[in-house]
Amino acid sequence: MSSRITDELKAWIGREVTYAAPEELGRAAIRYFALASGDDNPLYHDEAIARQSRHGGIIAPPTLLCETNQFYARPPDGSGYIGHHWELPLQSDRFIRGGNEYEFHQPVRPDDRITVTWRIVDIYERDTRQGGPLVFVVSEARYTNQRGELLAVNRETNIH
């Protein structure tokens, strides 16, 4: 069986794109995410309690940063999606989330202004009995704040 990984596709390994948020993350975005996760942890909404913790004030739930499309100034595509994705030269009507590995370097604050850089770290193929050859795309996103401090790294695998 011929490989679905062409030289053109392989050349996408190492490609990067950077998005910079136009404003601070904001307390409302933090409270909205916590509410939507059913998470009543006071660290995310109660300044008085959060101030007494080692964090010294309200922080965002860990994965908010890696999840929100708040930073991406893209118009919705035909599926309604506005977030980051790669326009890969790959014929596929399939898109499956394979998994995520998050590293959290420091808590994210409401006044953080986020910059995220996405990079393709690997593209490989695996044969499967049922679906034929599947293409795995591994991307890494690095999130920094307005002081250039690393907040989080999100490595995700998507399957086409």
Added chain:
Amino acid sequence: MVTPSSRCFEDVAVGEPLPTLDIEITMTSLVMYAGATWDFHRYHYDAAFVSEHGLRSPFMDGQMVGALLARQLMQWGGPDAFVRRLGYRLRAMVYAGERILLSGEVAGTTIESGRPLALCTLNVVKADGTDVVREAAAAVELARR
């Protein structure tokens, strides 16, 4: 200063269970989470659209599992905790109307770059026992006494 309700590294035992979370993923939860993450993909609310794509109903964004696991870990560790690492591989889609059960336990403890960490293994299963994730694990930094 250690906040009174924080779990301390010295008190954690290997094998200690994490709190379990039993969550019904409703259409309302899908819409709330999609809104909160600026994720307007029709997969999460448009039944006709997902049906055209051969799927039975709107489904949960895979990364919502990450948000729920982080909720479980931060609830356990208390206000001084901080999740340092979290990872999982997704095995099954979760559709509107399904229940999922989150559980986990402390598999080990370590000090890494001076940070006291609880190493946790995590599970997410549907009510019928189907695994939603595989190889789910986290490292949670805890307060010291």
